[in-house]
Amino acid sequence: MNEEERKILSIRFVVVSLIFLALAGLEGLLMRFRILNILTEFFDEKHFYSMMTAHPFVGVYGWAYMAVMGAFYFLVPYILKKDIYSKKAAYASFWLMLIGTLTVWTTTFITHYAPLYTLYWPIPTAYEIIGWDIHSILFFGLGVTLILGGVLVFFANMFATIFLPLRHTDGASPSPWYVIRELLTTAFNLDKIKAKIKKTPEYSAKAFNYPVFVVAVFRGCVDTTLNAFVIGGVGLLLTIFAVSHMIPGAAIPITAVDPLIYKNVFWWGLDLIADGNVLIFTAGTWYLIVPLILNRKLYGESVVRTVILADLVVSLFVWNHHMLADTPQPILLQVQGQLFTWGELITMGLTMFAVLATMWFARPVKYTAPLKFVLASIVGYAVGGLAGIIQANYASNRFFHNTQWVIGIHGHIQLLVGLSLTLFAAIYALFPLLTGKALDEKLASLHLILWTVGGLVMGLSMGLAGTLGMLRRTLYPMGLGPYEPYMFYATVGALMLGVGFIVFLVNILKTVKISDLLKIVFSSKY
């Protein structure tokens, strides 16, 4: 795959991811109106909850994952000065993600299947009690399996690109054992331990020779790969369950799965998205963009490398903060979940410090669009991250669990103001490299202001309603009562986000012709 092909692949991923962002945004806006008990004649509870099921899949896998994939398929080979390991795998990951996300979306849209992204057992399979069609479980399960299959193909390709010599340079394929050994050694810092035991002065692991951005990429890939196995496994489980119920006499009983053990495994896997994709890929993008634009070395780079790997340990033990309201869960596990979650304060705190210190020592800084977006994304992570630390405590979870606080201040501010602004920063930085044209700075600033203020207004309003007791995932058909003003302001924030996104699209379409973009997306070989 030459550089031109990689550019086309990257643009294709980014264009599709933006379409999915628009779709997720439209769903979000419609749901905001429905929560206000407007549009009730257009969609009932079944439709609302099926939309709520599709929304995070489209937003997280369709937008965030596909944008990250597009950026990394270009940036990792660009930084390492080598080709992507497998061209076919790169295109396969694109199609698996696209078809999988569309399958999940159409299934929920047509059948109104609505287990939500949490998929708590036995809800996704209780079709006889809830009244879902068994075929909807099959198609939904297949869609989830395809998405996570795409994720696994992408990460395998990334690992191979980072670690393996190219097949065509020496003519031979490396052994699977070599891949596994390199992966484990670098990801779990085993080389450092080995060096200490053998008292050798230098680390052997390649992780310490790679640029810090690449270290973050493969570190995030470890989390997101484990996540893909778990969530993809759930997709497969649903598919098998549905098939078994279509064959007479072969039905797997709902009681075959323990709901509490399932919930533990599910959250262990699901929370790894938060760490791998949302935190570490973001950190990696900051580590790349900020020093590159400022022509400056990253402040405290050696410490940052250690922090990235230390965060892996933290991320493997935080899932219990999702289960603090489950009283059958052993209390020791819950306290452990709380303590490890506070560890994120240290790792993300040091990450932000390194980025801000790099900027501080580069004064006077000329803020271009990517740099402004990075700075605003730090606000998103600080505001959303702090809310996360507060709710992830055994005691405070009694009144914050499942409220609008969790999904508003923590979830949406982290995803919209933190992660999405980082992804936009990457798009603004990559755009000239991919198209040879730069986007308009004034429109970029307008996009930034509308998106940041809109995201904060929406998330904070939801959070204020959450403190007063308003639940997430709940409609209030009898009236919103004291929560209504907050939901109104949240809708205003959502509209600002929408206008900000339109400004971004105008900026792109002012710079490149839509026909050129469509040609790139639809006309290449794969």
Next chain:
Amino acid sequence: MAPQLIIEYIYFSIIAIVIGFIIAFYILTQRGGDRREDPTEKQEEKKGMEKGEKRWLIFLLTILVIGNILMLSPILPSAKYALWLEDEPRLTITIEVKNYEFILPEKPIRVPAGVPVEFIVVSADLLYGFGVFRKDGLIVFQMQVVPQPYTNRIIWIFEEPGYYDIRSTEYSGPKHPYMYVPDAIYVVGG
């Protein structure tokens, strides 16, 4: 004042400082004369931490220790009743949940104020939530209701007499918003 409202005030004060800091940072970093000397550029491949980094780490560790001590201490009623309460519950109330319905032993459930009361909630089919709310909508406490064979228990002491509502706090299907029982609990003044 309810503990979540106190936490909210503290949180909003902190994030106001954070947003103010970033705005000041944005203005200040555009000013200044020559590029400042970067301590990391003086030493190639420095392995240790910079002084500023060390101070920041110590600050974060201090917050971590203080935060955990506070959150696990009996300051918050929810921690007090779950981790520090020595008295046995005076009253046990068992509630069954089935087919999107709370089956209460009586309505309203009468409980005395100021004494530990244990709620046992069992689900015969799906995963639900069990939340107790004040009449103004403020949440008092909640727990997840994991279906059988699990039993879900929580001990609480009601300080204020009056009526309380019960609502499912976890999604369990599109009928979930209707799992609401107004005036389900009546706390009798002690």
